[in-house]
Amino acid sequence: MATSVVVEDRAALDGMFRKHNGWLMRWLGRQRWTVSSAEDLASDVFIALLTMPNLGAVREPRALMTTVARRLICDARRRDDVRRSYEAELAALPESLDISAEERLIVVQALQAIDAMLSTLSDKARRAFLLSQVEGAPYADIAAELGVSVSMVRKYVAQGLRATYLATANQG
Template identity: 25%
Template sequence: MTADYCNLTDTELFLLLKQDDVRAFDEMYERYFILLLNAAFKRLQSKEDALEIVQDLFVQLYFKRKKIETHNLGGYLHMMLRNKIIDRFREQLVRKKHIYRLQLQKPETSAEAPENNLDVKQLEQKIYTVIDRLPDKCREVFLLSRFDNLSHQAIAEQLNISVSTVEKHIVKALKIVRKHVGHFEVNALLFTWYLASN
């Protein structure tokens, strides 16, 4: 990268990019790639997902360069990153919900299996059924908390809601699940899931 491009402002670089200057794009990539990658990894906790999202971001930036209007390139790139992270979380949640629904459709355990294992499977299915009937946002928070083991702060940042709202959703979800399944059974099974995921 030439010194001339290194000394250009973001605004100057973006104007050159809109004129199809590839070297301007290369300088933007050098200037923001690591910064965006670290920000993505902090939220996603996956190097592969973070790398994929940031690379896709720059591809999108290049192909839409003539349509984009911004006077703050850094802010615009971070906004793009935030939207892509939100989309990725939504995709993951859809996959999780699909898996949970498949769990509900599983045939009952064979009679040859140990009785206590059958009880656990039945309890799991019962809880899956109750979780699936929770209000959308309540279910989303509960799954992130109890199945992904995210902290209240992490959930709040991911869903763009307050920590107190996260806590209210979790309390509401637990109250509903325990009402339909039983206090001791829910606690025991949630603890089992926690151990299995760590």
């Protein structure tokens, strides 16, 4: 039964591609906020659609494709912002503290992984986790700043630790 669902979803994806790929490429080509070529983004959209169940039930495929494209663009822009911020900080360092291109890539990838992990948390959980782990703030101070109870701060920090664990477990 699972095989027939996969075959139906592949057929639905094939139909979406044949019917809407040209439109998607033209739509992406008109956007000024894109971070890569329309062809690359269209490919990424269809790759993302591959992982979605019940594609045959989608009533508005163009709306789905534009939503997926916007999310991919936002993720790419966020990663690009992290990379540019890091490179700007590196440029401000004295030459004696400069690091190799390989080390720079490792740090940028680590920062992007941290950013992706933090983006899975709610705003309050992210702030509580960072205040606790980076700033070393006591839970009572964090609770006062966020306007929540100390027990809620514990839950937020636990969510952050869980997200960190899952992110590191997924990396291998």
